[in-house]
Amino acid sequence: MNHADINARFREIRDKVESEERLTLDDGIFLYDEAVPLQAVGELANLVRERKNGNVGYYNINTHLNPTNVCVYRCRFCAFRSDLRDPKGYAMSDDQVLDRGREARENGCTEMHIVGGLHHQRPYEWYRHIVEILKENYPQIHLKAWTAVEINWFEFQTKKSIRWVLEDMRDAGLGSMPGGGAEIFHPEVRDQLCEHKANTHAWLDIHRTAHEVGIRTNCTMLYGHVEKAYHRIDHLLRLRELQDQTGGFQVFIPLAFHPENTKLSDLKKPSALMDLRTMAISRLMLDNVQHIKAYWIMLGIETAQTALAYGADDNDGTVRHELIYHDAGATTPQCLSVDSIKQLSIEAGRDPIERNTIYEEVVRDESDFTKWSVGKSLEPVSAV
Numbered sequence: 001m002n003h004a005d006i007n008a009r010f011r012e013i014r015d016k017v018e019s020e021e022r023l024t025l026d027d028g029i030f031l032y033d034e035a036v037p038l039q040a041v042g043e044l045a046n047l048v049r050e051r052k053n054g055n056v057g058y059y060n061i062n063t064h065l066n067p068t069n070v071c072v073y074r075c076r077f078c079a080f081r082s083d084l085r086d087p088k089g090y091a092m093s094d095d096q097v098l099d100r101g102r103e104a105r106e107n108g109c110t111e112m113h114i115v116g117g118l119h120h121q122r123p124y125e126w127y128r129h130i131v132e133i134l135k136e137n138y139p140q141i142h143l144k145a146w147t148a149v150e151i152n153w154f155e156f157q158t159k160k161s162i163r164w165v166l167e168d169m170r171d172a173g174l175g176s177m178p179g180g181g182a183e184i185f186h187p188e189v190r191d192q193l194c195e196h197k198a199n200t201h202a203w204l205d206i207h208r209t210a211h212e213v214g215i216r217t218n219c220t221m222l223y224g225h226v227e228k229a230y231h232r233i234d235h236l237l238r239l240r241e242l243q244d245q246t247g248g249f250q251v252f253i254p255l256a257f258h259p260e261n262t263k264l265s266d267l268k269k270p271s272a273l274m275d276l277r278t279m280a281i282s283r284l285m286l287d288n289v290q291h292i293k294a295y296w297i298m299l300g301i302e303t304a305q306t307a308l309a310y311g312a313d314d315n316d317g318t319v320r321h322e323l324i325y326h327d328a329g330a331t332t333p334q335c336l337s338v339d340s341i342k343q344l345s346i347e348a349g350r351d352p353i354e355r356n357t358i359y360e361e362v363v364r365d366e367s368d369f370t371k372w373s374v375g376k377s378l379e380p381v382s383a384v
């Protein structure tokens with residue numbers, strides 16, 4: 001395409017975005033063309049962000065818990081997993097889990113993000129018990145627990161339906177589900193990354209069922225490895241299609257691949273320009289998902305902050321005990337202070353607002369920061 005053709009095609013897409021018309025597979029692939037200036041794609045995404053979320057930068061105060069890294073699967077992109085007998089392998093005791101809960105409460109966390117390996121010697125009841133004891137002891141903390149890959153494993157372990165597993169976990173204390181395990185849906189790529197684990201159909205079916213039983217979930221895409229633009233847009237469209245049917249996704253998180261210590265360590269990490277372009281294109285394609293998250297742990301602080309002008313409205317949380325990205329070479333800190341995460345928004349010209357996991361405002365007690373209550377819902381319409 002020559003310059004004039006590129007400009008004309010871009011104008012067509014800009015007109016669509018301005019009139020809130022949906023973008024197509026071809027539109028998305030075109031926006032990934034390096035001949036299309038990143039700045040222009042970013043400006044369009046910023047328009048949509050402003051329209052959907054106003055001048056706000058959301059964050060939360062949270063911690064991670066990975067109860068085990070022992071995993072039956074050997075996903076090629078994963079640096080976190082371990083074999084049972086590897087010295088690196090671990091599985092936490094109840095006391096270790098509860099210590100994390102105590103630490104979370106002492107630091108004013110509203111959320112625990114709980115995911116881990118699929119440990120072949122730990123039954124379903126062990127995973128359920130983790131959720132149950134945390135909820136019993138720290139009822140105010142929202143448990144965002146288990147990806148669709150784990151739910152799929154629990155289905156296999158219990159021989160029960162997805163619905164049964166989700167309702168049983170919810171009875172134990174699960175509040176919502178994180179978006180991990182989606183990777184890239186297209187089989188040309190998924191089969192190269194993780195051919196054995198929950199397939200695309202299973203991932204989508206589990207999220208659909210979660211939405212049907214009233215559990216909100218997040219969604220992700222792992223990019224910057226062996227996939228092409230076509231696979232990324234195909235992935236976004238599959239998420240958009242499910243969201244049209246259920247409305248249960250709260251936020252989309254594009255996840256940049258970190259190659260260190262993985263079976264794909266010969267690949268280069270995606271550039272900051274690729275990160276920003278993916279953020280912007282995600283905002284443009286996912287017209288029915290309310291929030292786009294720039295996860296600072298994975299992007300680095302500077303890119304996460306810049307992403308607030310490229311379609312993102314959320315920086316995730318202060319985070320403690322993150323392992324998945326740090327095992328894969330992330331050089332970001334282990335935790336940000338509340339002031340630092342607010343500063344990301346302030347410097348980007350956004351008003352920082354603390355949210356809980358399901359996008360309600362968190363109101364902090366003025367005399368004791370670790371005490372808080374739930375304020376108004378920050379969502380324009382009820383998602384589920």
Ligand code: V47
Nearest residue numbers: 077078079178179180181218222255256257258328
């Ligand atoms: O599913 C694993 C990805 C995901 C690597 O829902 C890797 O709010 C890059 O899903 N390089 C887990 N990515 C993290 C995740 C997440 C993170 C933050 C917030 C939320 C949310 C969800 O991380 C995995 C996989 O896609 N991942 N290894 C790696 N080496």
